[in-house]
Amino acid sequence: MARTSKRQAAETNAPQDPADVELQEPEYQPTGSDGDMFGGTPAKKAQHFWPSVKRLVGLLRPERAQFSLVVALVALSVVLTVIAPKILGAAMDVIFNGVMGAGLPAGVPLEQLVAAARAAGHGQYADMLAKTSIIPGQGIDFVQLSRLIAIVLSLYMVASTLMWLQGFLLNALVMRVVFRLREDIERKLNRLPLGYFDTRQRGDLMSRVTNDVDNIQAALQQAFSQLVQSALTVLGIGIMMFIVSWQLALIALIALPLSAVIAGVVGSRSQKLFAAQWKHTGSLNGHVEETFSGLELVRAYGRDAEMLAEFDKRNEQLFKASFGAQFVSGMIMPAMQFVSYLSYVLVAVVGGLRVATGQMTLGDATAFIQYSREFSQPIGEMAGIANMIQSGVASAERTFEILDAEEQLAEEESVALPGQSDGQVRFENVAFSYSETTPLIQDVTFTVQPGETVAIVGPTGAGKTTLVNLVMRFYELTGGRILLDGIDTRRLTREQVRSQVGMVLQDAWLFEGTIRENIRYGRLDASDAEIVAAAEATMVDRFVRQLPEGYDTVIDADGGTVSAGERQLITIARAFIANPSLLILDEATSSVDTRTELLVQHAMAALRTDRTSFVIAHRLSTIRDAHTILVMEDGDIVEHGNHEELLARRGAYYTLYRTQFRGGRELEGEVAAEAH
């Protein structure tokens, strides 16, 4: 059963240039799992199959003692299962002999009866009798029969118990392995440099850490033990068949290549058809997504008929493709069954002939029939297992790629930072680039004194976000150094640097939890009273009190409960409670309504009081009041100074001011005029 867990639609494209990340809208993601029990996701092919298999098996290494035990148990249970039919055959012989014996005169030796039959011209019958151990005149030997049945039953009993035991052990073992794998991935995520996340599609990354791991779990849980079991069973039955009758075994073996050919031909054909089915499913789902997401546009522009026609077209294509896929793949079972029936008939006929001519006993023939039936089943299973392993290995490979990714630089010996920092920041000839070829920030030098506000302005892509990210030590510098209270931040741990800095970003990320928990995120040991105080200072309290659940309102992932502006306020409260000596603020430009916007402004102002602040500024008032304005262009600080100085200089800031804020300035004049 191929379990395709949640398929995650690719999310928004990560911006290629991570500088000044554009506002990313969360795109629709189809939720809910879809279970294609037959067909599954298009088979992803592993790039380096065997190395990945080796590594996947390597995950089991810490469990190798138990794993060997599991394999041993499987082997033992297969051996017992495989022997049982032979003994059942013997039981059948006891019955058959009893029946035959009852029909013969008692007290006459068997040899005599054989000779008599041969004399009477019943040569074959005589041969058959000669082969048996019939005691003439005696019925079924129930003592012998009960003994055999008891043996068979105990064989099966032990085999079942072993099978259960190995399943039990393997399950726990696999779950331990998967648990560790998940932990490794999570730890790895926390050690990856931020640039790793910037340069990769979020959707793809998520799919690797979620879907692919689920897939590995399924492969380990089902495929590995089944593979061992099926392979051993095929081997065991094969051996038993040759022991019972090599002639019949050769006949039965015809089924082997026949099954393989059918599985191969139908399998590869159906794989292609499934790929087509998936393509058309994707195409149809895409169309549905588009129509429903843009329904108001379809309506307003009167395109209903065209959309319906397109849907019908794609729907019909999907019907044809999925019918083909289901029909061809559905044929495998009857075809395999046919092979199995055919070999059954062959064995029945040839076996019957051999029993009738005394070359083999009836019990062996029935045992053989059972063997030949059980022979084709694991072969069919192995085809399915191969698929599962292939997909599991492909997933493993994708997961290993994350685990192998280069980690951020290890921390050096850190010096102690004397408690709370003063908040003095100095950039000295700082240079930075994401790639070696395109320098992004070059030779930036400036100093910010404790308590000052620095406004960073400049066009999109100028490197404003990058600059503040460097303060956070999100990225490692390629040149120069940044000093905090006169100490090179590289001599501090990332943790030391970041714990001095509070940050409010444009995308108001909150985790799925209550408002209280989200505020406490800023300082984990904050008391409830402190949380309320922070909420009051940052305008959060007023709207939280209106919510029916108050501070215990759960923020869900899609943010239905609180508005975008309110989310932003919560992130401000979160930074407030952290009480950092340094602040990094990114002023929102999103379409928060004006009143909430005003609240956000108030809250940010409250937060900035007496703290050194870096503000990526969009708002004229913030810029004008800043102690220092850094004007950035193409990764360089082209001007710095305060509002008046820069205006007087008539340089980049002056131009920017005129184009960006002209409308605002005129308005400002008007309002001022009105006020007088």
Next chain:
Amino acid sequence: MKLARLAFQHARPYWAWIAAVLVLQLASTIAALYLPSLNAQIIDLGISKGDTGFIWNTGTTMVAVCFVQLATAIGGIYFGARTAMAIGRDLRREVYHRVNALGALDVSRFGTATLITRNTNDVQQVQMLVLMALNFMVSTPIMCIGGIVMALREDVGLSWLVWVSVPLLFAVVGFLVVKLLPLFRDMQGRIDDVNGVLREQITGIRVIRAFVREKFEAERYRAANLSLTRVSVRVGNLFVLMFPLIMMILHLATAAVLWFGGERVNAGQMQVGSLTAFLQYLLQILVAVMMGVFMVMMIPRAAISAERLDEVLSAQPSLAVPAGTELPTGHAVEFSGVTFGYPGAERPVLNNVSFTARAGTTTAIVGSTGSGKSTLLNLVPRLFDPQEGTVCIGGVDVSELNRRQVAGLVGLVPQKPYLFSGTIASNLLFGRPDADNDELWEALRVAQAKDFVAEKPKQLDAPIAQGGTNVSGGQRQRLCIARALAARPQIFLFDDSFSALDVGTDQRLRESLHEATGGATVIIVAQRISTIREADHIIVLDNGEVVGAGTHDELLDTNDTYREIVESQLSIEGVA
């Protein structure tokens, strides 16, 4: 049950195919059941009597039976797959058409995401169940009943073994399945939890690192991971019981047949061949029962899907579709006494709103979030109907116009700039498919989008990803404006359509728009005062009511709400 009703309703057109499935499955099952009986004859009439000729003849018959079995089974699969996929196609089509017929209100009541899931995954669930039903659930009862009949034909005296072993297997497998189903659901929930935490860690990586909360997150993750592992182990422990137990039951049955059958054979009540046949029938019945129970496992999930589909299919469109009337000659937009509330909401979003947007003028709507601006705009293209009052275009009530007529009059630029997958050109042609390239370039020029489109190597044929995610927010917004321009409507509706543009671009765009829209009626919703201050007429909305109307200067003098909005955008002096 909704699932059964849904399946039967949609199966009706394919009754002939379904009948074919039944007949073919019946034939193939009978063929499969005939084989052990023939084998028994080989033993009783061939082997026991040493009659090799009989063995050969019977063998030939058996091969023929095999071929019949193969042909009928494949035929059954053919019609089964065809029927199931056709039913899936019809269902999908019906859901899609129904959603398209529903009003914007009904759609928002469901939510877009769930409608997409229903139209795709839920249909898939039902479709797969129908396929399974036709492939297996049909043959399982046939196999059971047929097997029992054949077994009884061989020997009635052993029939009690059937009555004991079948319910026993059914009970054991059923018990495990019933126990496992909620656990499976639980496990899926835990998987979602684990993945949810990881998702948050990736989306919130900057915040987590900024607050140095890696350890906190690791603990949160570990808790979710542990809980998943615990449930998975429980599921696994129960699951690994399944096959050993089934194996035990099958083999107990086998031993019982030999033992009790042996007694009957010894007493001359039964032949040896019948004994082997009986054994095989019993095993076939038990395997069929097992398969049947597994198939039943699929039902609950499909049933949930069916219920979700039924909700959509039984939803009634809230908008009546008029035949259409004569097109209005003018295109002034007039709201008179319009009141509108979303179903279930306490207060109406719009309350007794009246105003007129004259042709050739620009009317701006301002107000805080939730004041009803977007709702007001959406009433013009009749995305929904007001509860009271009327919305008229050129004196004609929009509810009397049919969809095509309304669409021909109105060009909407929605708040969320949405583009369809295809090319820039295919998006621009959305409103008027017969526009030529010069007209498209002109629309792009006016929308300030000409430069970046011209820079693309393929220009108008540059590909656009679904939703327009491969262009920046500002570019997307301008393309949406160009799309409305290319449609050449008589009424332009801009719903906060300039928010992602910088002030300079905004300014240039407004200037060129002013020329391009000429005699059309323009209604703009905006946050930014600079965007709307030059409008001929400004309507101030607050809590769904019109609290002021006039020009920028007039309102600045007389309207407190307006002044408050203007001031909030200028400074925060007095606070800092």
